[in-house]
Amino acid sequence: xxxxxxxxxxxxxxxxxxxxxxxxxxxxxxxxxxxxxxxxxxxxxxxxxxxxxxxxxxxxxxxxxxxxxxxxxxxxxxxxxxxxxxxxxxxxxxxxxxxxxxxxxxxxxxxxxxxxxxxxxxxxxxxxxxxxxxxxxxxxxxxxxxxxxxxxxxxxxxxxxxxxxxxxxxxxxxxxxxxxxxxxxxxxxxxxxxxxxxxxxxxxxxxxxxxxxxxxxxxxxxxxxxxxxxxxxxxxxxxxxxxxxxxxxxxxxxxxx
Numbered sequence: 001x002x003x004x005x006x007x008x009x010x011x012x013x014x015x016x017x018x019x020x021x022x023x024x025x026x027x028x029x030x031x032x033x034x035x036x037x038x039x040x041x042x043x044x045x046x047x048x049x050x051x052x053x054x055x056x057x058x059x060x061x062x063x064x065x066x067x068x069x070x071x072x073x074x075x076x077x078x079x080x081x082x083x084x085x086x087x088x089x090x091x092x093x094x095x096x097x098x099x100x101x102x103x104x105x106x107x108x109x110x111x112x113x114x115x116x117x118x119x120x121x122x123x124x125x126x127x128x129x130x131x132x133x134x135x136x137x138x139x140x141x142x143x144x145x146x147x148x149x150x151x152x153x154x155x156x157x158x159x160x161x162x163x164x165x166x167x168x169x170x171x172x173x174x175x176x177x178x179x180x181x182x183x184x185x186x187x188x189x190x191x192x193x194x195x196x197x198x199x200x201x202x203x204x205x206x207x208x209x210x211x212x213x214x215x216x217x218x219x220x221x222x223x224x225x226x227x228x229x230x231x232x233x234x235x236x237x238x239x240x241x242x243x244x245x246x247x248x249x250x251x252x253x254x255x256x257x
Contacts, residue, residue, distance in 0.1 A: 069084065069087070070084055070128045072162060072163065072164060075107070075162070075164040076105040076107075080100050080102055080107070083100075083107055084128065084129060085107070085109065085123065085129055085131075085166055086100055086107075086109065088122075088126065088128075088129065089109065089111075089119065092122060093111070093115060093119060093122075095112075096111050096112040096114075096115040096119065097109065097110075097111060098110040098111060098112060098171075106165065106167065107166055107167065108166075108167040108168075108169060109166065109167070109168055109169070110152075110169045110170070110171065111168060111169070111170055112170065113149075113153075113170045113171060113172050113176065113178055113179075114179070116153070116168075116170040116178060116179050116181075117179035117180065117181060117183065117184060117205075118179075119168070120155065120157075120168065120181055120184045120185075121183075121184055123157065123166075123168075124184055124185075129159060129162070130159045130160070130161050130162060131157040131158065131159045131166055132158075132159065132160055132161075133157065133158040133159070133160055133185075134155060134156070134157060134158075134181065134184075134185035134187050134188055134191075135156040135157065135158050135165070136154075136155075136156040136191065137153070137154065137155050137156070137181065137188050137191035137192060137195065138153075138154050138191070138194075138195060139151050139152065139153050139154065139195040139198075139199045139201055139224075140152045140154060141199060141224065141225050141226045143225070143226040143227060144226070148171075148173055149171035149172050149173045149176070150172075150173050150174055151171065151172050151173070151174070151199060151201055152169045152170070152171055153169065153170045153171075153172060153178050153195065153201060154167060154168070154169050155167070155168040155169075155181060155188075172201060174200065175202075176202075177202045177203065177204035178201060178202070178203055178204065179203070179204055179205060180192060180203040180204060180205040180206040180209075181203075182203075182205070182206055182207060183205065189206070189207070189208070190212060192206055192209070193206075193208070193209060193210065193211070193212040194212045194213065196209055196210075196211070196212070197211045197212045197213050197214055197222070198213070198222055198223055198224035198225075199222050199224055199225060200221070200222040200225070
């Protein structure tokens with residue numbers, strides 16, 4: 001029998017090292033994998049492309065004409081991407097939808113601070129969504145819960161025709177202005193004044209942004225911030241001389257500590 005016949009009968013020739021069945025597979029070199037992947041150039045037509053305004057508007061028109069995509073049950077569907085508001089914002093403001101949260105059939109959409117008012121206008125005037133009623137507007141101090149942004153401005157919206165609710169949030173740090181929602185819903189006037197008074201959040205474009213609950217000459221900061229001491233920053237005299245109650249000094253040593 002020749003060498004060629006032996007190779008045909010035994011494919012694993014002597015040139016190929018045999019690997020025991022109980023041995024581990026060879027470990028690939030990470031750098032070789034990176035180099036091999038980088039050498040495979042992706043064709044230009046396969047790269048993702050940002051849609052033009054006309055294409056986005058066409059997708060929105062197609063979606064709006066399909067009645068099956070606007071049912072009330074989709075507002076609480078387990079798949080968040082089926083939510084009507086999520087779908088239209090993904091198309092109209094793809095870079096400004098930062099996060100979407102669902103908790104007990106309540107949907108919260110985090111949007112960019114700069115587009116907060118513009119998105120509110122869009123959701124109010126959209127013929128299928130019609131979030132035309134501002135239920136409440138407040139703020140939350142996220143101190144020690146995350147690094148940045150520190151505050152969340154929260155708008156609770158309600159659609160009277162659809163009978164559905166939505167929570168819209170925009171984050172901001174101390175000193176960063178948030179676009180006012182007064183041009184969208186006039187009922188936000190006093191609500192934003194209260195958030196300014198209690199948290200120190202500035203609402204850009206508010207027609208009369210001044211303190212709501214505390215006196216105009218208040219110099220003790222903003223009481224609903226989480227670093228605000230329980231008894232305030234200053235010591236106040238006790239005028240009741242018959243039954244003097246000493247003031248318990250706070251453990252706080254200074255602002256922001």
